[in-house]
Amino acid sequence: MRIITGKYKGRHFDIPRAFKARPTTDFAKENIFNVMMGYLDFEGAEALDLFAGTGSISLELVSRGCRQVISVEADRDHANFIRRCFEKLNDQTDILIRGDVFKFIKACHRQFDFIFADPPYALEQLPQIPELILSKQLLKKDGVLVFEHGKQYDFSHIPGFVEHRVYGSVNFSIFQ
Structure with missing residues (x-):
């Protein structure tokens, strides 16, 4: 796993x-971040990475200048891996x-400039997320x-839907 650009490129x-x-x-990460450059400036942004997994997106967000990133991950080993990655970067x-993630969303009273959610594709609740x-x-305004x-x-039927992007086998729906 590599960081594509920014201070940890x-x-x-x-x-x-x-x-x-x-x-x-x-490939998908680089392309979706290129698209995002037209939507927002990551420098100084506050971001939320739901179902953080390996922390790949969180690392990319920090590298691109986000002021703060909150990574939510349920799996203990994955969370420890994310923690170690950020420790290596100091x-x-x-x-x-x-x-x-669902408990976090329910209890969260903050707003973010950017939210990335990458649930397991087999997750039963995926369509409701x-x-x-x-x-x-x-989301902030x-x-x-x-x-x-x-x-x-x-x-595409959900209010706030903006566009759908496909990169190989990876699909992204973008909302604003």
Whole structure:
């Protein structure tokens, strides 16, 4: 796993083979971040990474200048991996929360400039996640939600939907 650009550009982190998480491919990550450049400036932004997995997106967000990133990950081993990655960078920008994403969303009273959600594709509640995030008003005015999902889903009917992007086998729905 590598950081694509920013102050930590080119840094690599080896993901343990036993991990269940599938990090967003570098190809998809690079392309969706290029698209995001037209929506917002990451410099000084506050971001939320839901289902953080390997921390690939959180690391990219911090590298691109986010003032603060909150990473929410339930799996203990994955959370420890994310923690170790930020320790290697000696960077305190990321706040790691090891816990259930749905409980976090329900209890969260903050708003963010950018939210990235990459749930496991087999997650039963996956189709409800964008509406849940948007109904809790976790986005600031002009904030952006990027939701990664499998190709079988169509979220274009949800208020706030802006566009759908496909990079290889990775699908992103973007909301504002």
